[in-house]
Amino acid sequence: MKQRIFITGISKGIGRAIAEDLNRKGFEVYGTSRSPEKIQNKIEGVHYFELDLSSENSIMKCVESLPEIDLLVNNAGQSQMGPAENISNEKVREIFEVNFFGTILLTKMFAQRMRERGAGKIINIGTLSGSFAMPFQSTYGSSKIALTTWSLCLRKEMKPFGVHITMIEPFYINSGIQLEYICPEDSAYKASADHVYRIRNEKLDSAVSPAELVHTINEIINTKNPKGIYVSERKGRVFRFIKRLLPDSTVEKLTLKSLGLKY
Template identity: 35%
Template sequence: MSSSSVSPSSPSRRTALVTGASSGIGAAVATALVARGHHVYGTSRSPEKITSPIPGVEYLALDLTDHASVEACAAAAGEVDVLVNNAGESQNGPFEELPMDAVERVFRLNVFGAVHLTQLLLPGMRSRGYGRVVMVGSMLASFPLAYRSSYVATKAAIKGFSDSLRREVSPFGVGVSTVEPGSINTGISERRTQYVREGSPFEAEYRTMVNTLNANEAKGVSAEKVATTVVRAVEARSPRPLYAVGSNAPLVFALRRLLPRSVMLRIVARKHGLR
């Protein structure tokens, strides 16, 4: 399918903005939306450094930790119908040992930047009577894991914003969803920021968790499979609040409804090598 065509099952050509489109899930989502016939902006902190730009994607500079950069990106994009908040940082560390500046940074990047960008683009969607906002979260927001507290908290936060926002904007034709991927094979393990002190009393267990996490991700779903789920949320006539993909999502969410929360937390811990 050419980038200028739209399949019979897709809506009319829309303008989409995908954050973090230089690699991983963001690049896969941008590629999929172009293939569906949409006009796509992709963001990167340094668009000029992208070595393999996606055909059909226009790149915009965006640093989500900088309010002025967020505002400039929104202004450059103009009238956006679809916003996919994907960019973020994956962070690990024993809770006691997480530097507060690192915690604040991950919240600025994963939460506050996405919230600010959404606030800037929503009025246009509302006034035009159509919009789609997708927050790319993590299944860890539904199934928290030890030593990932800061990251889990950011993903729970954006899901909270998303779930609360839905009712506010749905009367104006704007759909809001969260997509929660499980383990994803995107090379994110090499980019994750980690904080653990030498000689930490948590170090042995922390390393067990990280090694198991990395092994799970190596066997995880592809970025393209997550992108397919994001596109479903974007193009649904009535988007659901939550879409989950990977890590046996249908089974584990069913178990979450049936089992006590304490049991599910133990299951998640054991899945990551913790006893």
């Protein structure tokens, strides 16, 4: 029987690239969007479902209508930038609702089914930038770091049941990612935040294609015992390696320097 794969957020970007690749390879692919009816160029053969991760009702309804799933890919997420001081707690909750609370609720529902079956894989997409604590990404970074810690705990709990939990942490992928930027005109951080926002967009524009992450997904599918964390791009793997070798104070200086900040 064909392996069944469920991927959140396949309307565009990385999620779409994963869905296209696995569909082409003969997997039975199920995927989501908040508005599947609005997707113009649906992938032939893929089953589309409606899912809004900020709504518990939507999550329950979606999971209940799905068959048994062999691999869950938690790809959907909301990206956000701006000075921490200027981001309301309401906005922080909104981002955590999607990137953390909604994602873990969905994961728990699949985890239970997989545990009862004694098999399954779950891949969560985080971000490498979280562990570098990039300035003006406090909300997005912390929501993804929370997901990483949660996933690594779950991984250890589920291992005896034959269920494998894995994180993929991309750094910069040219996916056309939708990035919300909040910075009031009178913010004390305006000049540096605008600068970092511009640099980040330039890095994204010149980054590798989603194919690198798709390659990592295939590696995990074809591995019996996947690792806890994969960094999808070569450049990201080099940064992660360097971070392990250097003192925190040096990593902090290099992080600021990479964004053109001199303080």
